[in-house]
Amino acid sequence: DAGITQSPRHKVTETGTPVTLRCHQTENHRYMYWYRQDPGHGLRLIHYSYGVKDTDKGEVSDGYSVSRSKTEDFLLTLESATSSQTSVYFCAISEDRGAGETQYFGPGTRLLVL
Amino acid sequence: AQSVTQLGSHVSVSEGALVLLRCNYSSSVPPYLFWYVQYPNQGLQLLLKYTTGATLVKGINGFEAEFKKSETSFHLTKPSAHMSDAAEYFCAVHGSCNTGKLIFGQGTTLQVKP
Numbered sequence: 555d556a557g558i559t560q561s562p563r564h565k566v567t568e569t570g571t572p573v574t575l576r577c578h579q580t581e582n583h584r585y586m587y588w589y590r591q592d593p594g595h596g597l598r599l600i601h602y603s604y605g606v607k608d609t610d611k612g613e614v615s616d617g618y619s620v621s622r623s624k625t626e627d628f629l630l631t632l633e634s635a636t637s638s639q640t641s642v643y644f645c646a647i648s649e650d651r652g653a654g655e656t657q658y659f660g661p662g663t664r665l666l667v668l
Numbered sequence: 669a670q671s672v673t674q675l676g677s678h679v680s681v682s683e684g685a686l687v688l689l690r691c692n693y694s695s696s697v698p699p700y701l702f703w704y705v706q707y708p709n710q711g712l713q714l715l716l717k718y719t720t721g722a723t724l725v726k727g728i729n730g731f732e733a734e735f736k737k738s739e740t741s742f743h744l745t746k747p748s749a750h751m752s753d754a755a756e757y758f759c760a761v762h763g764s765c766n767t768g769k770l771i772f773g774q775g776t777t778l779q780v781k782p
Contacts, residue, residue, distance in 0.1 A: 596758055596772030654700040654719035659711035
């Protein structure tokens with residue numbers, strides 16, 4: 555299994571509070587991704603990173619920010635959590651971004667915003 | 669733009685029966701296609717992928733998928749279902765613009781009855 559951990563694994567928070575999720579990898583892969591999983595939508599890309607301090611938006615980036623100060627860590631921040639951000643969040647990594655490159659997924663973080 | 673449609677959000681089969689999970693894609697460029705499996709409370713695991721070459725792709729756990737360009741399909745099959753195959757399955761296509769982004773279908777939950 556790819557060495558990807560996510561923390562916390564479960565979190566309950568209140569509307570309006572900031573939340574930070576962490577993804578840590580031991581594979582030294584350059585590319586990292588944050589997805590959210592919601593019933594009926596599959597997984598949708600929030601943000602991705604193509605190197606330290608290099609990030610870009612995905613298709614559902616509103617209300618989220620990311621940071622990557624080290625190769626191994628990719629942080630996702632919900633600046634002011636809303637109930638619509640209740641979801642399961644997955645981090646993924648890949649060695650390259652070329653077509654056909656496999657992405658490896660972490661175990662996920664379940665976030666409930668009350 | 670690329671998209672993926674999985675036909676049937678729930679599929680139920682008897683143990684030992686054929687498994688067929690359907691995936692159709694839309695892509696303006698040659699597609700790179702993936703099937704992932706998600707067991708309860710876990711992350712996604714790659715089953716198989718199609719990049720180029722042979723259109724019949726064999727994956728882990730006895731699964732295989734056939735790329736049919738004329739039908740824009742990439743259906744997943746397994747000749748004989750096992751109880752341990754019960755999980756959610758996602759079809760995905762690699763996004764364009766070389767971002768490495770995966771575009772997922774909505775997912776299909778496979779139930780295996782004894």
